[in-house]
Amino acid sequence: MPAGATDDxxxxxxxxxxxGVRRARAGRRVRPARPGTDRLAARPxxxxxxxxxxxxxxxxxxxxxxxxxxxxxxxxxGRVTGVLDWDRLGVRTYGLEVVRTATIxxxxxxxxxxxxxRVAAFAxxxxxxxxxxxxxxxxxAHRRWWVLATDPWPLDRHYRDGDTTxxxxxxxxxRALRWWTGHRAEVIAALTHR
Numbered sequence: 001m002p003a004g005a006t007d008d009x010x011x012x013x014x015x016x017x018x019x020g021v022r023r024a025r026a027g028r029r030v031r032p033a034r035p036g037t038d039r040l041a042a043r044p045x046x047x048x049x050x051x052x053x054x055x056x057x058x059x060x061x062x063x064x065x066x067x068x069x070x071x072x073x074x075x076x077x078g079r080v081t082g083v084l085d086w087d088r089l090g091v092r093t094y095g096l097e098v099v100r101t102a103t104i105x106x107x108x109x110x111x112x113x114x115x116x117x118r119v120a121a122f123a124x125x126x127x128x129x130x131x132x133x134x135x136x137x138x139x140x141a142h143r144r145w146w147v148l149a150t151d152p153w154p155l156d157r158h159y160r161d162g163d164t165t166x167x168x169x170x171x172x173x174x175r176a177l178r179w180w181t182g183h184r185a186e187v188i189a190a191l192t193h194r
Contacts, residue, residue, distance in 0.1 A: 057093040057143060059136030064097040066090055069104045094130050095140030098123055099191065103144060112175030114183075116190040123191045134192040141188045148177040 065072075066088025074082035106118040123137065154170055157163045180187065 057096055058139040059093040059095045059132060060130075061091055061093045063089065064092050064094065066092065066097070066100075067104075068097070068101045093136065093140060094126075095132050095136040096143060098126050098132060098137065099140040099144045102191070103187070107176070110172065110175065112172065112177070112179035114179070114187065116183075116186055119187070120190040120193045124194065137191040138188045141184065141191055145177075145180045145184055148173060148180055 065083065065086065067085055068083070072083060072085040073080055074084065102119045102122045103114050106115040106122065107113070108115050123132075126132070154166050154173065157166045
């Protein structure tokens with residue numbers, strides 16, 4: 001922002017926002033509502049009624065981090081000293097946590113592939129401490145694939161919030177989806193291997 005200029009709220013300095021963008025309480029940038037938004041906002045409620053009839057995830061559930069991966073861990077001398085990024089904290093099945101954590105942690109890079117031997121070892125070690133059945137892990141693997149196929153959060157960040165910091169994930173998520181689609185049976189076999 002040029003010297004002496006102010007943002008939408010009369011504050012000076014800081015990052016320049018796109019025209020018409022305001023800052024929400026949690027620090028997210030949101031665009032003001034457009035005319036007719038209330039009518040459009042009612043539409044998801046109809047879809048939610050249809051979705052409510054679908055079965056939920058299978059298996060025991062509890063509070064989980066939701067994004068446990070090496071980038072969110074602080075370590076010193078081989079010991080975890082801190083866990084970061086708690087914005088996905090919530091109650092979900094342990095199977096979903098195992099699958100998401102294993103497949104993100106053991107992703108082999110830009111090709112979207114997953115190191116299935118490491119996934120198998122991770123799932124086996126997790127299951128020593130938390131009882132998760134083969135059926136629960138298979139269900140969680142299918143749901144992870146479905147999230148890769150349908151989750152709009154990168155699009156929301158880019159278009160709704162005007163935030164381009166996650167644009168690099170578009171290609172990575174597409175490659176991961178392509179790989180998962182061709183290897184779903186192998187992923188399930190790795191997760192359920194004993």
